[in-house]
Amino acid sequence: MNKRWIVIGMTCLSLLFVQLGQASAAVANRIQAAGQQMYETVLSSTDTALSGVVASRQFFFQTESYWNVGEVKINLDYKASPLTRGEQSSVTLVMNGTKFHSFRPAVSDAVKQRLTVTVPSELIVKGSNTLTVEGYIVTNLENQICVPVEKRDNWLQLRQTSSVEVSYRSEALTGSINDFNRHFVGxxxxxxxxxxIAVPSKSEPAELEAAVHALSGFAKANSLKEKAIPMHTWDTAALKEKQAIVAIGLYDHLPSDVRSAIGNEDLSSTALIQVITLDRQPTLVVTSQNPDVLVKAGRLLANQEMVGQLDANRKLVDANTNVDTPDVTVNRNVTLTETGDRLTGWMHQEKTYFVSLPANRSIADASKVSLDLRYAKNLDFHRSLVTVLINNTPIGSKKLTSELANGDTLSLPIPKNLEVTGNFSVTVAFDLELENVTCVRPQDQMPWAYITKDSLLQLNTKDKTDLLFNNYPNPFLRDGGYNQVAVVMPQVKDSYTYLALSNLFNLLGQYAEGNTGDVKFYEDSEAAKALKERNIIAIGSYHNNKIFQDPKLKLYFQYDSKGDGFISNEKMSIDTDYGKRMGTLQLLDSPYEAGHGLLAVTGASSEYYYLASKLLASENTKWKVYGDGVATDKDGNIHAYRFKKQTEQEAASVLDDVLERGDVLGFMVAAVLVMLLVLVALILMIRKYRKKRGAGDETESK
Incomplete structure (x- = not known):
């Protein structure tokens, strides 16, 4: 009997070991499979057309510095003109300036054709990569000799589903702060x-201030601007799914396992930034026992240039540590290209430059684009020209001439009605036409045009002060820094509250150019005196944030008498139940001091004011918001209105424009001085004439 049980036991054990071995092998396979990853980048958010016989378009994709790139595939979805001559037409793919593949475009009635091609790995660089699609689409009949080459039936449509697939293995974390940072914003x-970002569940103002400064730096470095970096509390289950956490809090508020990992250190006058690992979760801890120094450590993380220099696993910050970013300056003369740019090829060729401008400033009168150019002499000068576009809107053109080919200039004023605010693009487009080209096949390097390094923008700017979402993030940012911002938080803060806060500062952080601006957090019980001279962001509902109960605050979307939901106003009829299921954004004049603004992010519950905050989380959603009052719901309905009455331009604004224009002010001062000199000269001449006349009268009387 005993032998029988021994045999049965041995059999069970052997089966168990087999199963364990199979399970281990499966786990090993899964881990190995997870090592090789794939990242897909869509080339364009819209369909792109290549029109004309010869045309090209550039697309960009990124590889991270910590990726060991393996295979790169191009998935090109296209549709060619049904009239395309397949044997004469071709499309060439160019990676970072090197041609690597050509094909004959297929002609079909299908919505699209797909071409998948592998890019040679040696052509891929870390960082930004440029894919150029060059099309040569011929629709002429073979027996025709000389026919017009530029026809509207020569086109190739590149679909928005076209993409680049990058297979890679991610390098392991080294443990340094800068390496954690590049993985975190990858x-x-x-x-x-x-x-x-993780903060204590009952966060104090200094902890939230440090967190939003750090978040601003990460948001600025985040290349996927449409994706927000969330903020959670330590007790949130969502943190367990994360692979990189930034933990920010006062030392006594950190979880015990975090305090144990960083050790027992005197942080009464210093802040510690350290990389640790908790339960296989890489974590960057930012902590101090001193609230002011903790905020300074948060400002350091907002200085991404400095963070990139921290190659150790820990950094101590004290009151004397300089963490400030350089002051943001608005240059009046902006150089378009440092070394000069050459454009080659037939027909339409263009070069685009991106110009940074603080989000609160717009282009004012007398701004202009000044180009210094050279171009080939073999052009058809009856049809060749150069055009300048601002944000893809043409502002002027000039015909190219043979006499000025070796040194031409173009100066164009930027129209005021473009209303350019914040960052913008300048495109210089050449139409390089050739004579008798209907019978000649042009070469790749001819014709050509050259934009010299002396080309520049002469910018005059002014503040955008109207409290409208069209001008957001005004008034919360000024010249690249936070502009005396006060954030009034609700009494009860749940996960939606922290997500709403992170949504708002993800977008504000993208606009912020420096870390020296001022952000303060307040409880809703703070006296109105503390909110003077500040631009206010108020988050919450009628019941959990007393600021919305203040009779001085004149909301456009007002709550009912019980504060349970919104009621109808002059712009929108609101059902009683619907008013309890909507969130609002309202940009108002501050009730505590004139000249400042208040952004109300509010709804009947936290779920709905979080819903409203998502509209100001990225540029992808901000374009849906305009006016000064916006309502939204779970179904994605957005109702935007302007409640403030439109006023005429005040006369004082003309004086403001003159004071901002240094050249005009200098001219006026010089003109006044000249007039004074002329007036003094006239007075002296009159006095001299009178003296001579008086002397003459005395002689005659004698």
Whole structure:
């Protein structure tokens, strides 16, 4: 009997070991499979057309510095003109200036054709890569000799589903602060929502201030601007799914396992920034026992240039540590290209330059584009010209001439009605036409045009002060820094509250150019005196944030008498139940001091004011918001209105424009001085004439 049980036991054990071995092998396979990852980048958010016989378009994609790139595939979805001559037409793919593949475009009635091609790995660089699609689409009949080459039936449509697939292995974390930072803001981490900022569940103002400064730096470095970096509390279950966490808090408020990992250190006058690992979760801890120094450590993380220099696993910050970014200056003369740019090829060729401008400033009168050019002499000068576009809107053109080919200039004023605010693009487009080209096949390097390094923008700017979402983030940012911002938080803060806060500062952080601006957090019980001279962001509902109960605050979307939901106003009829299921954004004049603004992010519950905050989380959603009052719901309905009455331009604004224009002010001062000199000269001449006349009268009387 005993032998029988021994045999049965041995059999069971052997089966168990087999199963364990199979399970281990499966786990090993899964880990190995997870090592090789794939990241897909869509080339364009819209369909792109290549029109004409010869045309090209550039697309960009990024590889991270910590990726070991393996295979790169181009998935090109296209549709060619049904009239395309397949044997004469071709499309060439160019990676970072090197041609690597050509094909004959297929002609079909299908919505699109797909071409998948592998890019040679040696052509891929770390960082930004440029894919150029060059099309040569011929629709002429073979027996025709000389026919017009530029026809509207020569086109190739590149679909928005075209993409680049990058297979890679991610390098392991080295443990340094800068390495953690580059992984935390990496495209793969952000796209998969694998990173988060963690704060204590009952956060104090200094902890939230440090957190939003750090978040601003990460948001600025985040290349996927449409994806927000979330903020959670330590007790949130969502943190368990993250692969990189930034933990910010006063030392006594940190979880015990975090305090144990960083050790027992005197942080009464210093802040510690240290990389640790908790339960296989890489974590960047930012802590101090001193609230002011903790905020300074948060400002250091907002200085991404400095963070990139921290190659150790820990950094101590004290009151004397300089963490400030350089002051943001608005240059009046902006150089378009440092070394000069050459454009080659037939027909339409263009070069685009991106110009940074603080989000609160717009282009004012007398701004202009001044180009210094050279171009080939073999052009058809009856049809060749250069055009300048601002944000893809043409502002003027000039015909090219043979006499000025070796040194031409073009100066164009920027029209005021463009209303350019914040960052913008300048495109210089050449139409390089050749004579008798219907019978000649042009070469790749001819014709050509050259934009010299002496080309520049002469910018005059002014503040955008109207409290409208069209001008957002005004008034909360000024010249690249936070502009005396006060954030009034609700009494009860749940996960939606922290997500709403992170939504707002993800977009504000993208606009922020420096870390020296001022952000303060207040409880809703703070006296109105504390909110004077500040631009206010109020988050919450009628019941959990007393600021919305203040009779001085004149909301456009007002709550009912019980504060349970919104009621109808002059712009929108609101059902009683619907008013309890909507969130609002309202940009108002501050009730505490004139000249300042208040952004109300409010709804009947936290779920709905979080819903409203998502409209100001990225540029992808901000374009849906305009006017000064916006309502939204779970179904994605957005109702935007302007409640403030439109006023005429005040006369004082003319004086403001003159005072901002240094050249005009200098001219006026010089003109006044000249007039004074002329007046003094006239007075002296009159006095001299009178003296001579008086002397003459005395002689005659004698």
């Amino acid at each position: 495209r793969d981490t952000i796209k998969a929502s694998l990173g988060a």
